Amino acid sequence: MNGTPDRDDPNGFDWSKYEDEVTDVADVVDLGAARARRGAPTPGDPGRDDDQPDDQADDDGYDAESVDDGPGRDGGLVDRADDIPAEVLQRQQHRRPILADWARSRRAFRAALRHKLKDVGYVAAYHGVRLPKYAAKTAVWAPVGLFRGTGRALRWASAEEGNWALRQAAAQRGDADAWLKLDARRQRQSTWRWWVLGASAAAMAAGATVVALGPEWWRYAAAAVVVPVLARVGRPADKPLTDRVSEGTRYRKLTAELVRRALTSLQMAAINSAVAKDSKAISFPVDIHRDGPGHLAVVDLPYGVEASEVVARRGKLASAMRLPLDQVWPEPAPGHTGRLALWVGYEPASAMKQPAWPLLSASAKVDVFKTFPFATTPRLDAVGIDLMFRNYLFGGQPGSGKTFALRDLILAAALDARVEIRGYELKGVGDFAVLSPVMAEYGNGFDDDTLARCFAFIEWLYEECRRRSKRIEHYAKLGKAPENKVTPELASLKGSGLHPLVAWFDELQELMTSKYGKDAGEILEKVIKLGRALGVIILIGTQIPDKDNLPTGITRNVNSRFCLSVADQTANDMILGTSAYKNGYRATVFQPVVEAGWGILAGFGKPSPVRSFYVDTTAAERIVARAVALRTGAGTLPNPEEQTRDTAPAFDLLGDLARIWPAGEKAAWNETLCALLAELRPDVYAGWEPAQLSTALKPHGAVKVGDVGRRIDGKATTRRGIKHADLLTAIAERDRKQRSD
Numbered sequence: 001m002n003g004t005p006d007r008d009d010p011n012g013f014d015w016s017k018y019e020d021e022v023t024d025v026a027d028v029v030d031l032g033a034a035r036a037r038r039g040a041p042t043p044g045d046p047g048r049d050d051d052q053p054d055d056q057a058d059d060d061g062y063d064a065e066s067v068d069d070g071p072g073r074d075g076g077l078v079d080r081a082d083d084i085p086a087e088v089l090q091r092q093q094h095r096r097p098i099l100a101d102w103a104r105s106r107r108a109f110r111a112a113l114r115h116k117l118k119d120v121g122y123v124a125a126y127h128g129v130r131l132p133k134y135a136a137k138t139a140v141w142a143p144v145g146l147f148r149g150t151g152r153a154l155r156w157a158s159a160e161e162g163n164w165a166l167r168q169a170a171a172q173r174g175d176a177d178a179w180l181k182l183d184a185r186r187q188r189q190s191t192w193r194w195w196v197l198g199a200s201a202a203a204m205a206a207g208a209t210v211v212a213l214g215p216e217w218w219r220y221a222a223a224a225v226v227v228p229v230l231a232r233v234g235r236p237a238d239k240p241l242t243d244r245v246s247e248g249t250r251y252r253k254l255t256a257e258l259v260r261r262a263l264t265s266l267q268m269a270a271i272n273s274a275v276a277k278d279s280k281a282i283s284f285p286v287d288i289h290r291d292g293p294g295h296l297a298v299v300d301l302p303y304g305v306e307a308s309e310v311v312a313r314r315g316k317l318a319s320a321m322r323l324p325l326d327q328v329w330p331e332p333a334p335g336h337t338g339r340l341a342l343w344v345g346y347e348p349a350s351a352m353k354q355p356a357w358p359l360l361s362a363s364a365k366v367d368v369f370k371t372f373p374f375a376t377t378p379r380l381d382a383v384g385i386d387l388m389f390r391n392y393l394f395g396g397q398p399g400s401g402k403t404f405a406l407r408d409l410i411l412a413a414a415l416d417a418r419v420e421i422r423g424y425e426l427k428g429v430g431d432f433a434v435l436s437p438v439m440a441e442y443g444n445g446f447d448d449d450t451l452a453r454c455f456a457f458i459e460w461l462y463e464e465c466r467r468r469s470k471r472i473e474h475y476a477k478l479g480k481a482p483e484n485k486v487t488p489e490l491a492s493l494k495g496s497g498l499h500p501l502v503a504w505f506d507e508l509q510e511l512m513t514s515k516y517g518k519d520a521g522e523i524l525e526k527v528i529k530l531g532r533a534l535g536v537i538i539l540i541g542t543q544i545p546d547k548d549n550l551p552t553g554i555t556r557n558v559n560s561r562f563c564l565s566v567a568d569q570t571a572n573d574m575i576l577g578t579s580a581y582k583n584g585y586r587a588t589v590f591q592p593v594v595e596a597g598w599g600i601l602a603g604f605g606k607p608s609p610v611r612s613f614y615v616d617t618t619a620a621e622r623i624v625a626r627a628v629a630l631r632t633g634a635g636t637l638p639n640p641e642e643q644t645r646d647t648a649p650a651f652d653l654l655g656d657l658a659r660i661w662p663a664g665e666k667a668a669w670n671e672t673l674c675a676l677l678a679e680l681r682p683d684v685y686a687g688w689e690p691a692q693l694s695t696a697l698k699p700h701g702a703v704k705v706g707d708v709g710r711r712i713d714g715k716a717t718t719r720r721g722i723k724h725a726d727l728l729t730a731i732a733e734r735d736r737k738q739r740s741d
């Protein structure tokens, strides 16, 4: 009724007169109806007061007893309405799985089984090596055990110890009657015990006779059972026969109490004040359960606390749980922003063995338009990524594993026969040499020649993008590129010129800090912007991601990032983007070398920690051999003799400059030279600007572009140009080099 007067009172009482008075004083709550409303608030439900307006239901002040303190429903409907379709309501229902998580997935079952077997194996090996020591201890304590055991049996049969204290007390009091009664009771007890003892001794003697008369192995088997039992009886209480396998607990089971304690140890005011008011402010919408090689707790944090705030305090969380950092993996969970998924592994991730890369299997193939496994999560689930319409930035300090991770991508690309692969390794170590049979272009080193070739390659990439955009335009007109993007059909179409092109650069900072750096950065940025839709996939690996080593134009435009171990927040955010560190995505927690391959992968939904698959050079060779076979079949195996860029304009700039050089001039302006070059070869040089000529001359160190003065109509004018003598020196140098090659 809730204070609402009944205007048609059968007793004829006019409630409305007293209406104001009653509502001012208090609301009268019909507890039964209020509880029924809370429990099942759908119209028509039994117990629901259908006359009750819905908005009042929320305003009722429930007493503590009537408050539902169970976990809130996740993502539930804000307002229940009659017209919500049944299937939506159905979707909102969460049923618990019939089988436990570890029994439902083969991966989880295998992980649980592996973990158990590992434990059993460890314990067996531990005791196995100590067997001689255990045998010696048993030999010492077994005879003692024989005497001690006999003595104990006799004492038990005499029943002396049962009421000894009571008899003593009766004797001290001089209470003969009580003493006699107690002793009579002892004697009764002792009588049947002597019978039991006698029968047991006879059974043992019979057993011993049978064993003595039986085959020899019976005696050994009996000794193997009896002697350790005797030794166990004979040993002092503080000297166990076997050594302890572990000191303290090796695995801390995740319990609600442990999680609550850990969360309240984070010194987050919002959590602590909420928990102080209501101990159930931290709730668990799903039971804590086994998930892969560890346990998962899904936690609803107190109202207003975001899961990312906890993720950012991972170190404190691990400290509160007394576990190594790489055993504790908090991440935001789906549902709402206050839901945290806290996964705690059986052991630190660095100690867990990663499964083999699925692409190592002889039948594995790759389609760059689809995902392929690249890494594993801390739970050892495979993480898939794709290459098409993506550019990648791999960053990390030396020993973080970025070269190996980058190589994984190129190995995967090699297994798609359509993909053309070209790239430069500017560290000069040869980590990618294993891939050279499938690469159309490969450079290795940090000498000026390699840097010049790498720069020329970037220029070529830009030209290639321009060519590809014309081709896309053409196919779009034919209706074959509906989104003005390369489609799988166009990528497979021979002669379309739109096959996927993977262009990779490892240790790009070497080029960016060289004399080509500024131009290379600008052109590469354009390539990244243009090439994505055109099937040009850029992969960059760098140790130093700051703006001098990698122009921000490039970092900004890359859409997929893998940040391996980095030293500080700045490097972290340069790779993963501003605020990544603040939001809890911190690759600083990984140690180089020890945790090589671990990093934060971004660009595929929520950034998450993963470890790239480890593929050593021998395994890489096996993949390359398969890629060679695939490409031979498809006719796309590059010819190692002609590692050239087939569509690159074939021209000899130095030779052409020498041919068009204005007779008798010691120096000439770039703009004059460009005009003359365009006359000589319009297909190549038409539209060249003086700056473009300067850039094209960069690989030829002898030719220095500088100021050249001229007198035009009597007026001194200075413009950029080159000297004839420098040109001749560069040509002589080049010829000498070619002869020595």
Ligand SMILES: Nc1ncnc2c1ncn2[C@@H]1O[C@H](COP(=O)(O)OP(=O)(O)OP(=O)(O)O)[C@@H](O)[C@H]1O
Pocket: 396, 397, 398, 399, 400, 401, 402, 403, 404, 405, 427, 543, 593, 596, 597, 598, 611, 612, 613, 614, 615
């Ligand atoms: N996913 C991985 N799992 C396990 N070990 C790995 C993994 N990736 C790399 N390593 C190991 O880490 C070492 C360093 O890797 P890598 O050469 O890729 O590092 P890097 O970051 O490129 O270092 P540098 O910048 O010095 O070249 C490798 O020799 C390899 O043994």
